[in-house]
Amino acid sequence: xxxxxxxxxxxxxxxxxxxxxxxxxxxxxxxxxxxxxxxxxxxxxxxxxxxxxxxxxxxxxxxxxxxxxxxxxxxxxxxxxxxxxxxxxxxxxxxxxxxxxxxxxxxxxxxxxxxxxxxxxxxxxxxxxxxxx
Numbered sequence: 216x217x218x219x220x221x222x223x224x225x226x227x228x229x230x231x232x233x234x235x236x237x238x239x240x241x242x243x244x245x246x247x248x249x250x251x252x253x254x255x256x257x258x259x260x261x262x263x264x265x266x267x268x269x270x271x272x273x274x275x276x277x278x279x280x281x282x283x284x285x286x287x288x289x290x291x292x293x294x295x296x297x298x299x300x301x302x303x304x305x306x307x308x309x310x311x312x313x314x315x316x317x318x319x320x321x322x323x324x325x326x327x328x329x330x331x332x333x334x335x336x337x338x339x340x341x342x343x344x345x346x347x348x
Contacts, residue, residue: 249276255330298342299335 268278294300322333329336 297339298346299339 264275264278267273268275271278273281322336325331325336326333
């Protein structure tokens with residue numbers, strides 16, 4: 216009987232995806248009106264953006280495009296090191312686990328501070344705790 220082939224993403228596939236993302240964010244700007252989105256940002260970030268924009272002589276759109284182009288690939292790699300990756304999304308299934316109230320409160324608080332879902336924070340903690348050294 217023939218052995219069934221399993222499909223797994225490799226680091227080569229991940230690197231190709233990051234390369235494709237870099238090409239996308241570094242592609243020439245499309246003509247026409249920009250797409251507007253609403254985000255919740257604190258005043259410190261707003262002030263830093265304003266100062267940087269004025270210093271560099273950039274528009275908001277150019278500043279955001281440059282920041283995403285330069286920082287997003289590195290951020291994705293660092294998140295993957297923490298175990299936050301889309302690589303395993305196809306194989307996820309529900310998992311019922313016991314948790315103390317204090318742990319739930321800590322995750323809820325961290326989620327409100329970071330705007331990251333509690334599930335994602337918990338998975339990152341568990342992956343870091345079980346990572347082989």
